[in-house]
Amino acid sequence: MKEIRLMKGNEAIAEGVIRAGCDGYFGYPITPQSEVLEYLMANKTKERTGMIVLQAESEIASIHMVYGGAASGKRVMTSSSSPGISLMQEGISFMAGTELPCLLLNVVRGGPGLGTIQPSQSDYFQAVKGGGHGDYKMIVLAPASVQEMYDFAKLGFELAFKHRIQVMVLSDGAIGQMMEKVELDEQVPRWTDEEIVKLHPWSTTGKTPDRERNIITSLDLNPVKQEIINRNLQKKFKHIEETEVRFERIMCDDAEYLFVAYGSSARICQKAVSLGRAKGIKVGLLRPITLFPYPSKELEKLAKQVKGMLSVEMSAGQMVEDVRLSVNGAVPVEHYGRLGGIIPAPDEVLNVLEEKFIKENLLCKTH
Amino acid sequence: MQDTLTDAQICQPENMVYCRTALMTQAPLSYCPGCGHGTAHRLIMEVIEEMKMQANTIGVAPVGCSVLAYDFLDIDMQQAAHGRAPAVATGIKRLYPDKFVFTYQGDGDLAAIGTGETIHACNRGENITIFFVNNGIYGMTGGQMAPTTLPGMKTATSPFGRDTETMGHPLKITELIANLPGTYFVSRQSVHTPANVRKAKKAIEKAIQYQKLNKGLNFVEIVSNCNSGWKMTPLESNKWMEENMFPFYPLGDIKVPK
Numbered sequence: 336m337k338e339i340r341l342m343k344g345n346e347a348i349a350e351g352v353i354r355a356g357c358d359g360y361f362g363y364p365i366t367p368q369s370e371v372l373e374y375l376m377a378n379k380t381k382e383r384t385g386m387i388v389l390q391a392e393s394e395i396a397s398i399h400m401v402y403g404g405a406a407s408g409k410r411v412m413t414s415s416s417s418p419g420i421s422l423m424q425e426g427i428s429f430m431a432g433t434e435l436p437c438l439l440l441n442v443v444r445g446g447p448g449l450g451t452i453q454p455s456q457s458d459y460f461q462a463v464k465g466g467g468h469g470d471y472k473m474i475v476l477a478p479a480s481v482q483e484m485y486d487f488a489k490l491g492f493e494l495a496f497k498h499r500i501q502v503m504v505l506s507d508g509a510i511g512q513m514m515e516k517v518e519l520d521e522q523v524p525r526w527t528d529e530e531i532v533k534l535h536p537w538s539t540t541g542k543t544p545d546r547e548r549n550i551i552t553s554l555d556l557n558p559v560k561q562e563i564i565n566r567n568l569q570k571k572f573k574h575i576e577e578t579e580v581r582f583e584r585i586m587c588d589d590a591e592y593l594f595v596a597y598g599s600s601a602r603i604c605q606k607a608v609s610l611g612r613a614k615g616i617k618v619g620l621l622r623p624i625t626l627f628p629y630p631s632k633e634l635e636k637l638a639k640q641v642k643g644m645l646s647v648e649m650s651a652g653q654m655v656e657d658v659r660l661s662v663n664g665a666v667p668v669e670h671y672g673r674l675g676g677i678i679p680a681p682d683e684v685l686n687v688l689e690e691k692f693i694k695e696n697l698l699c700k701t702h
Numbered sequence: 703m704q705d706t707l708t709d710a711q712i713c714q715p716e717n718m719v720y721c722r723t724a725l726m727t728q729a730p731l732s733y734c735p736g737c738g739h740g741t742a743h744r745l746i747m748e749v750i751e752e753m754k755m756q757a758n759t760i761g762v763a764p765v766g767c768s769v770l771a772y773d774f775l776d777i778d779m780q781q782a783a784h785g786r787a788p789a790v791a792t793g794i795k796r797l798y799p800d801k802f803v804f805t806y807q808g809d810g811d812l813a814a815i816g817t818g819e820t821i822h823a824c825n826r827g828e829n830i831t832i833f834f835v836n837n838g839i840y841g842m843t844g845g846q847m848a849p850t851t852l853p854g855m856k857t858a859t860s861p862f863g864r865d866t867e868t869m870g871h872p873l874k875i876t877e878l879i880a881n882l883p884g885t886y887f888v889s890r891q892s893v894h895t896p897a898n899v900r901k902a903k904k905a906i907e908k909a910i911q912y913q914k915l916n917k918g919l920n921f922v923e924i925v926s927n928c929n930s931g932w933k934m935t936p937l938e939s940n941k942w943m944e945e946n947m948f949p950f951y952p953l954g955d956i957k958v959p960k
Contacts, residue, residue: 358797359793359796359797361793387796387797389792389796391789391792391822392818392819392822393818395818395819396786396789396818396819396822399782399786399789399790399793400789400792400796402780402782402789402790402793403780403782403789403790403791403794404793404794404796405793406780406790406794407760407780407793407794407798409797411793411797425783426783426786429782429783433781528798539760539778539779539780539794540760540778540798540801541756541757541758541760541777541778541801542756542757542759542776542777542778544757548772548776548777548778548779549778549779550772550779550780551779551780551781552763552772552779552780552781553781554769554781
């Protein structure tokens with residue numbers, strides 16, 4: 336029988352990374368995600384699996400410790416919240432340039448600046464469009480439950496090493512802090528140093544006589560070579576777009592109207608779908624699970640079926656741009672967002688959907 | 703009159719007094735003629751070779767003149783973002799406690815943008831080794847003022863000399879970190895004369911050897927010249943270094959194990 340526990344989202348991902356065979360966590364406290372580091376410390380990971388946990392002096396140091404560990408082929412991660420993730424952009428860009436695998440967790444809070452400690456989804460652009468300098472993307476996973484916080488630890492490491500890419504779990508203060516039941520699975524063993532040498536021949540583990548030295552660098556001053564490096568990166572992102580899209584369809588089969596929402600907003604919209612259905616409105620929800628790669632093709636398909644899409648986000652309208660790009664004018668796309676840490680209510684978003692699409696249509700018909 | 707010896711006759715193993723260190727690659731050094739970096743590179747590689755540690759070594763290169771150090775050192779290396787080498791090395795060493803992990807950094811990298819990473823890696827007593835080349839200037843970007851630029855010294859961004867009232871004071875970061883409980887061995891050397899090269903090599907040997915003891919961070923500063931940035935000939939710059947840099951950054955061991 337599966338082990339079941341009642342956990343906070345932040346605790347669930349911490350337990351998830353231990354069980355996923357994580358080798359090292361480097362982080363700095365920030366609300367609303369400090370439980371990750373606290374949980375790892377309290378769990379004596381060194382004794383449990385040999386996992387190293389270190390509280391760094393800053394988010395900048397944390398991400399560069401992650402860089403060092405990742406470049407040596409280890410499963411490493413850090414977690415933070417919005418202002419801390421901003422500080423990490425330098426390191427993330429360097430990891431993009433060197434194609435280093437790692438797991439990053441952003442438990443998003445409202446900004447800009449110090450903003451608030453309340454949940455928000457206003458870091459979508461930063462996470463999905465590449466945050467730091469240079470042309471790059473990360474795989475971005477958006478959990479909508481505590482269970483997914485747990486599950487995305489293992490999935491995140493798998494994707495990171497499969498594609499040699501940074502994987503960000505883009506959560507928010509609500510998912511991080513709320514408690515739900517979590518099904519846990521078996522411990523994945525950490526790789527031995529010998530396994531790392533075999534599995535990741537590119538990693539810096541000490542030059543042995545049987546191979547050339549390994550160098551992890553993002554620098555190439557020759558523009559011709561640098562363009563090739565960049566083209567290869569783009570090829571990889573394209574491949575990921577073709578192979579790693581994940582989404583969930585909720586009541587979409589006969590839907591005439593569609594919510595598009597991820598994370599906490601998707602939970603709100605799921606309830607709004609039930610409320611709408613009870614009122615006889617054929618409404619569905621498309622929940623992107625990967626924000627990069629984005630489920631554009633699925634939205635393109637749904638655009639042929641529905642009369643309108645409402646992107647619900649706890650932001651001023653960020654993901655809505657990707658929804659519009661996906662449907663390319665085929666169907667009206669509206670945005671509804673709450674800002675500054677306010678979570679919209681299910682009846683509130685349903686009302687907006689009715690206002691924007693259904694009542695307007697009724698008016699048209701009466702004229 | 704005796705015939706002069708041919709090159710082939712001279713180049714016999716028994717006559718060899720100097721050769722390229724095996725752990726230096728064949729790549730031509732990118733450093734200016736007269737610069738101390740090449741000698742510093744060679745000394746570190748010589749010691750790693752003598753201690754047979756190539757397979758056990760992971761190095762971290764900085765941003766600065768030695769950004770391309772990995773082109774010249776035949777070991778596994780990572781290139782760190784500007785100033786972050788001690789954090790990168792921390793990540794490696796914590797996960798590979800039995801490897802020899804070192805950073806090689808200049809003064810802008812270590813004592814300006816990376817001050818936080820330097821001090822905290824030292825204070826945590828990370829079991830890494832830091833080689834710090836201090837030439838009082840930003841060489842790679844064209845000779846701007848560094849955290850270690852001496853008072854009155856002219857650079858591209860202090861064209862009338864460093865005015866300590868408006869530009870602050872040179873930072874003696876080596877003395878500062880020697881005061882932290884996490885450092886084990888701290889030494890300041892130079893590589894501008896054969897005698898100094900020998901002393902520097904001894905310090906480098908200790909800084910590498912001591913890492914095996916797991917007693918904390920080992921740190922060797924090498925005060926060096928930057929003849930291009932200082933706008934002097936190599937000889938002039940060495941003389942200027944002796945007369946101006948050494949009084950401010952005195953050579954010798956600063957912290958030795960009890």
